[in-house]
Amino acid sequence: MKRVLQTLAALAVLGLIGGSAVVFGGLYNVSARVGHFPGVPLILHTTFINSVKRHAPPESAVPDLDGEGMVALGAKHFDGGCKVCHAAPGQDRWAIPTVMVPAPPHITDAVQEWQPNELHWIVDEGVKMSGMPYWPATRTDDIWPMVAFLDAVQDGMTGQNYADLTARPTRPDGAPEALPYCAMCHDNSGRTDNPLIPRLDIQPQAYLEQTLLAYADGSRDSGIMHVAASRVTESDLMELAGWFAAQDTTPTTVSNITDRDLIARGEALAAKGTRDVPACTACHGPKAGPRASDFPRLAGQSVTFLSDQLHLWRDGARGGGTKANLMTKAAQDLSDGDIAALSAWFAAQPASR
Amino acid sequence: MLILFAVMLAGAIVLWVAVNGMMLFFNRISTRHYDESAARKLIIGGGIVFPTIVIAALLAWGLSIMPDQRAPGDGLRIKVIGEQWWWRVEYWPEGAETPIVAANEIRLPVGARTEFNLTSAYVIHSFWIPALGGKMDMFPGRETMVSLEPTETGVYRGQCAEFCGASHAQMAFEVVTLDTADFDTWLAAEAAPAMAPEGAKAQRGAQVFLAEGCGACHAIRGTEAVGEVGPDLTHVGSRESLGAGVLEPTMANIADWIAHTDDLKPEVEMPAYDDMPDDDLMALATYLKGLK
Numbered sequence: 001m002k003r004v005l006q007t008l009a010a011l012a013v014l015g016l017i018g019g020s021a022v023v024f025g026g027l028y029n030v031s032a033r034v035g036h037f038p039g040v041p042l043i044l045h046t047t048f049i050n051s052v053k054r055h056a057p058p059e060s061a062v063p064d065l066d067g068e069g070m071v072a073l074g075a076k077h078f079d080g081g082c083k084v085c086h087a088a089p090g091q092d093r094w095a096i097p098t099v100m101v102p103a104p105p106h107i108t109d110a111v112q113e114w115q116p117n118e119l120h121w122i123v124d125e126g127v128k129m130s131g132m133p134y135w136p137a138t139r140t141d142d143i144w145p146m147v148a149f150l151d152a153v154q155d156g157m158t159g160q161n162y163a164d165l166t167a168r169p170t171r172p173d174g175a176p177e178a179l180p181y182c183a184m185c186h187d188n189s190g191r192t193d194n195p196l197i198p199r200l201d202i203q204p205q206a207y208l209e210q211t212l213l214a215y216a217d218g219s220r221d222s223g224i225m226h227v228a229a230s231r232v233t234e235s236d237l238m239e240l241a242g243w244f245a246a247q248d249t250t251p252t253t254v255s256n257i258t259d260r261d262l263i264a265r266g267e268a269l270a271a272k273g274t275r276d277v278p279a280c281t282a283c284h285g286p287k288a289g290p291r292a293s294d295f296p297r298l299a300g301q302s303v304t305f306l307s308d309q310l311h312l313w314r315d316g317a318r319g320g321g322t323k324a325n326l327m328t329k330a331a332q333d334l335s336d337g338d339i340a341a342l343s344a345w346f347a348a349q350p351a352s353r
Numbered sequence: 354m355l356i357l358f359a360v361m362l363a364g365a366i367v368l369w370v371a372v373n374g375m376m377l378f379f380n381r382i383s384t385r386h387y388d389e390s391a392a393r394k395l396i397i398g399g400g401i402v403f404p405t406i407v408i409a410a411l412l413a414w415g416l417s418i419m420p421d422q423r424a425p426g427d428g429l430r431i432k433v434i435g436e437q438w439w440w441r442v443e444y445w446p447e448g449a450e451t452p453i454v455a456a457n458e459i460r461l462p463v464g465a466r467t468e469f470n471l472t473s474a475y476v477i478h479s480f481w482i483p484a485l486g487g488k489m490d491m492f493p494g495r496e497t498m499v500s501l502e503p504t505e506t507g508v509y510r511g512q513c514a515e516f517c518g519a520s521h522a523q524m525a526f527e528v529v530t531l532d533t534a535d536f537d538t539w540l541a542a543e544a545a546p547a548m549a550p551e552g553a554k555a556q557r558g559a560q561v562f563l564a565e566g567c568g569a570c571h572a573i574r575g576t577e578a579v580g581e582v583g584p585d586l587t588h589v590g591s592r593e594s595l596g597a598g599v600l601e602p603t604m605a606n607i608a609d610w611i612a613h614t615d616d617l618k619p620e621v622e623m624p625a626y627d628d629m630p631d632d633d634l635m636a637l638a639t640y641l642k643g644l645k
Contacts, residue, residue, distance in 0.1 A: 272579055273569060275474065279580045283566030289577050290564035325624050330569065 032101040041102070048127060052114075056121040065116060065148040069194035069304075074149025075165040076185050077224050078107075080231070085131070086110055088166075090159015102130055111154045119147045137223035139317050141308070145196060176239040178232045185228075190244040195304035201247035202300055202351050206293040208241035210321030220319040221312075245353075255303055255347040266345025269338060276333040280342060283326070286352055294323060300351025306343035310334060364407075375399075422486050426468030426500050431459060433471050435478030435491040437622060438517065438524035439584055439597040444540060453544045454572070456584030457597040459511065460529045460543075461485075462536035466502040479515035482528050488514045503530040508593060519620040525598025542645075546575025547587045550640050558640025561633045570623070573644065583623060590644040607638035 022028045036044075065071075079088065085104040087093040097104045104110070111119065123143050126134030135143055152161075168180040169188050179188060186192055190200035200208065214220035215229035216237065229237060257263065273279035281287045283295045298306060312318040313331035320327070334342075428447035433440055442459060443452035459482075461467050471480050473491040481488035482501065489499040513524040531539060550559045559576075562568065568578025574587040584597075592602055599617055600606040611634055614623045626634075 273581060275581050278566075278569035278582050280569070282563075282569035282578065282580060287577060290560050292564045292566070295566065322628050326566070329622065329624050 032099070035101055044102075048130070052118050052121055055125070056115075056118040059115065059117050062116045062120070062147075063144055065144065065151050067148070069196040070145045070148035071152045072165050072194055073145040073185070073196045073224075074147070074152075075162060077146060077227070078149055079166040079184070080181070081227050082107070088159070089153055089157045089162045100131055104131060107150075107153055111150045114150075114154075116147050116151055119150045120144065123147065123150075135223045136226050137218075137221050139221045139223070139312065141312075142222060142224050176236060176243050178236040178240060179243060181232070182228070182240055186244070190247045195302045196308075198301060198305045199351075200244040201249050202297045202353055203245060204293040204297070204353060205241050205245035207296050207321070208245055209238055210294055211296075212237040212241055214319065214321050214324075220321075220324075221317055249300070249351045249353055255300075255344075257303060257344045257348055259344065262341050262344045263348055264345075265337075266341035266343070270342055270345055277338065278330045280330075280346075284346075286349055294321060297351075297353055298346040299349035301346060303343045303347035306346055307339055310339040310343065314339065419487075422489075422499050422501070424466060424500050427465040429462070429465065430468045430470060431461075433459070433469055433480060433491070435471075435473035435476075435480070435513065435517070435524075437475055437620075438513070438520040438618065440524075440526050441474075441584070444543070446540065453540065454574075454585045455543060455588065458527050458529065458592045458594070460531060460536060460539055461501065461503050462533045463503050463506055463530050464533065466500050468498065468500045471497045471499065476517050477515050478513045478517050478524070480511070481514040482509055482511040484509040485528065490515060506530050506532060506535075510598065512598070520618045523597065523599050523618045525594070527593035527598065529593060542591075543588055547573045547644050550643055552639070552643075554636050555640045555643045558636035558638070561637050562640060565626070565629070565633075567637075586641060586644060588644055590642045602642070604635065604638040604642050607641055608634040611637060 035041075078086075085093075085097045085100075086107040087097075089108060093104075093106055114122070120140075120143050122132070123146050124135045124140050126132045166184060169183045171177075171180050171183075172188055175188065185194070185197050186200055190203075192199065203211075211220065212229050212232075213234070215222060215225040216232075216234070218226055220226075232240070269277060270280040280298070283291070284298045285291055286297075286299045309318065310331060313327050314334045316328065316332075318324065318328070430445040432443040432445060432452065434443075435441075440457050440459075442455045442457070444455065445452050469480065469489070471489055471491040472495065473493045475493060477493070478491040479488045480491055480499065484507075485501045485503055486499065489497050491497060507530055509528040509530070511526045511528050513521055515521075517524065550556045562573070563577060568576070568580050570580040570582035571584065571586045572579050572581065574585075578586075590602075594600065595602040595606055596610055596614075596618055600610060608631070610617060612625060612627050612629060614621050614625045616625070629637075
């Protein structure tokens with residue numbers, strides 16, 4: 001017994017010396033050019049696959065990936081954030097990702113074999129020591145459009161499809177330099193048909209300024225807009241806020257909601273509130289009296305966007321500008337039915353700034 | 354009220370003099386040895402019989418006036434709803450179809466019995482105006498009743514008497530009792546819409562109030578502010594206290610309250626407007642103070 005313990009102790013000391021030599025003596029070659037020892041990539045990749053399968057959310061958590069605007073929004077974010085390593089459908093990777101270890105796979109290869117819930121987990125969590133970053137936000141519901149896009153790639157999206165989804169409008173004369181980047185999603189006019197993307201033409205400049213700064217510094221939680229706003233300088237963000245706030249709001253309302261009862265319920269709640277819910281229109285309009293320019297206008301906004309945002313407010317994960325604390329309190333007692341009714345009513349109102 | 358106090362004080366003085374007098378008498382004046390039967394008589398008489406008689410008499414008197422607190426009122430009903438942590442108050446004059454809405458202060462006519470219908474929005478509170486009567490609990494989903502008949506004009510304090518959360522101690526109110534004629538004049542004024550702001554500063558305050566969305570939670574009758582979440586502010590400038598008995602209703606305190614609600618009243622529902630410029634705060638305070 002004593003002999004066994006002595007042997008184990010000796011082995012431990014030797015192991016410590018050997019480990020120290022590797023860590024402090026620089027014995028291990030970290031060269032990416034040299035790569036891993038034989039067999040190691042297989043071990044790492046197998047670990048990766050099994051780890052994703054174990055940790056992914058259940059398949060029941062996957063929403064409708066065919067929802068309007070999902071694939072398009074995912075493609076646009078992919079174009080700004082992911083294409084640099086994974087290339088796009090119909091394109092080859094450029095040189096740099098091909099000499100990374102491990103090399104990020106081309107997107108059409110990367111998405112093979114994965115289920116939507118597993119894709120969500122990979123995009124959300126990232127992969128350690130592979131160069132794959134995690135989603136830069138706490139909120140993870142806005143990963144689903146990305147998953148919808150990846151699902152469409154799996155189903156054989158062509159290069160032309162991709163190019164159509166990610167086209168940038170031509171910059172009008174006198175528009176901010178950074179506009180085409182934003183206009184890919186929001187259009188030059190700030191108005192888009194994609195129900196997941198808010199229209200900006202209805203917002204006052206002060207609100208847009210505060211919001212863009214909040215996205216850039218992460219105090220408004222969104223993986224998509226945090227990335228977008230952090231790529232533009234602060235002075236450009238201010239210029240963009242001015243551009244969108246100066247757009248004409250006259251092509252007004254795109255809502256196609258026909259449930260009159262729902263809209264009527266929304267109107268009553270928005271205009272008067274209850275003993276638990278403040279009257280929305282007092283801050284957001286539409287109303288005759290004065291309104292502070294750092295409250296967002298909601299009349300004519302996309303119903304899907306309104307509903308998503310109200311859920312975020314109610315569930316406490318929204319964040320925003322300097323007055324976000326007001327809305328956190330205001331939304332805390334909204335029911336799902338209240339949110340549906342309010343979204344329907346505001347979306348059906350004529351747009352106004 | 355004063356009679357009750359005088360009676361209790363007189364009784365207390367008699368008892369205090371008797372107890373201390375006997376202590377002095379037996380220790381200093383008459384220090385001779387008493388036999389056991391005399392001591393027993395004193396203890397039984399003074400320790401059992403006398404208190405039993407006094408307490409029974411007080412109890413009989415107390416029980417005899419208790420039904421008064423459940424007696425029907427003379428016409429005016431006041432509905433009070435306990436909120437977190439303030440008082441929603443509705444005056445229902447006899448025959449009224451809609452109430453006169455107020456908050457955080459109760460005014461009563463002297464010489465008439467007013468009926469209180471009490472309930473609560475979220476948790477159990479207790480409605481207590483010590484100077485006017487006993488307390489009565491307020492339960493969510495249930496209505497309790499108490500009636501009070503003040504006999505003198507004055508300003509009294511009411512207080513929540515059931516622990517109800519972080520700001521239980523800051524849940525108070527003022528009670529103003531008025532002669533019938535004064536009360537009727539006041540109630541007619543309370544029923545009227547808010548006065549228009551006078552002066553440039555108050556007018557600016559009114560603009561700030563609407564622009565910053567205060568009307569989402571607070572009603573000021575006669576304006577577009579119709580919110581029902583927080584206290585009605587139509588005549589807030591005439592109230593004797595601020596924040597449900599928390600502060601003197603000075604302009605500086607009103608501005609301080611708007612900017613620092615949660616410091617003055619922990620966990621209060623109203624968010625603190627600590628980003629609001631001082632100019633705006635003072636304009637708001639001027640406007641609100643003018644809402645008599």
